[in-house]
Amino acid sequence: MTRPLLYTSYKQDTALLDTRAKRLSVLVLLVAAAFVPLQVADDLLQLLAVGMVASIGAIGLNIVSGYAGQISLGHAFFLAIGAYTGAALSGDPDGKVLGFGVDFLPVWVLASGLVAAVAGVIVAPLATRLRGLYLAVVTLGLVFLGAHILKEWDALSGGPGVGRPAAVPALFGIRLDEPGTFTKEQKMFWLMLVLLVVFAVLARNLVRSRVGRAFVAVRDRDLAASAIGIDVGRTKLLAFAVSSFYAGVAGSLLYTVAGYMDPESFGLAMSIQYIAMVQIGGIATISGSIMGAMALTLLPRLTRELPAVLPFISTDTQEFPNVYQVDTALYGVLIIAFLIFEPRGMYGLWNRQRAYWKAWPFSY
């Protein structure tokens, strides 16, 4: 005899999926996702795969900004570190740019994450000394420094406007980015799905554990947190390390689907994009990060349809307003609108719907 929402132990309260409805819906969602590649066209699959990688990155930003409350405008910097570590490790040793030929996927994904995490640990002492907006501007500085390094280090990045091939995904000698029994997009989709599930579950486990509660305590009131015995400095350091690890992993995978990357893409615009994902999806929720990342990755695809509906929007980059400008402006508008009307993001919208129907027909 179990009653919904009656928790009799901490174990129930902190369970990964605390209701049967959640267990069922997650199962259905996963099974459905696994069969998506057999039904959906390749170009959409590619977009969805990129969306899942972006989700991993957004989860990372959500851990440091949403859970631990350290606003970071420097996420693009850590994504870049991951992207170039992965690309250099797996790259062609005889190519024009730096490469070591280690193309076994788990190796370079983990290495990218670790290198980015080390960078996060180096940056974190700043975070322990600085509060709030000072930190935001300092991390903004990181993005510019990173962009400068990438621009100058031609041997690694190929130089601005030229770029280099992204990391080469291979598992046990099978290249995932070349068509075989399944197309490239199908294989990449499954790969990203597996990785996203792994990293999402890991993140969910982290934030419901002692460490995750320490993050939240530091975010809500760091003085109070230190009074109950949380080492604030160490917690911030850990948050930065974990977040950068996720950013590194996401960065290394981000361009594997497209196969090519330009150093200029890792700019402030990318950091803002990830902040938008977290803000729009839902601050301090893992499922929200995934929703936000998916929504913002699919957004350009939707705006491409706009000129058919609103004829004054042009598809030509020379004209104003064109779809690319609409895209960028929409990020801004969505951030503002969500912050004003639903600060909890898409997760909040969903939560409100769920509460409404749960109490139906007695909902107010």
Place this chain on the structure above:
Amino acid sequence: MRVISFAQPGFMLAGAVIVTYLSAEVGFWAAAVLSVLAVSLLALGVERVAIRPMVGRPVFAIAIITLGLDVVIRVVANGFIGLDVRQVGDPWKLDTVSVLGVEVQQRYLAMFAAALLMVAALFLFFRYTRFGLAMRAASFDQEAALAQGVSVSGVFAVSWAMAGGLAAVAGIMFGAGTSIDQNIWIIALKALPAIILGGLDSLAGAVAGGLAIGLFESLVSSYQSDHLPWLGENFATVSPYVLMLAVLLLRPYGLFGTREVERV
């Protein structure tokens, strides 16, 4: 209100763009005044629509909203710039004048004068007017200011309008003599290291920080290619951030910022 507005580069760009359109019609000076007024109004509107509902929410949320605002304003302003470069149409061009035997471009003198005028005006405003006092009070403690009859919402509105107007002046002055293209917002972003370097809550700090950043950048751009070539070309453009990082490691609240003391 203890918030950094990331929308400042957007306002600066908007001010400069408006002048490029108006100066051909009504002359530079009238265009400059109109542009400052227009951007102030824009900032006022932005405050009313996007910032006012956020009163009482964490400063992070407000900072992120200004980030969103910046993106929107910049897209629109860049749309008006287009791909070509636009002229501000200022009276100085690249003419020089001799000051104590040194040839100086007139536009630099104009920039210097404008900066001096603005700082002096702001200083007098904050120091000697009732409203300046009200603004300082509201920034110090909103509730206490409210209790003394200060209209805190009025203070916010006026401070946003002032910030917009000042950003427009900066944008116009930056465009003087040269031209404006889509990249000037990167220059505008350097205002952030400047105020952080000086300390967030200090007007004198902002001036000192701005001068320090400007001087450091010029020095780096002149000497770095000879002495430290391994740092790469155009290292000067990122040097403000390096200086900021270095200073913040030693002084976490900037050069002149007040140390926050937490009361439990």
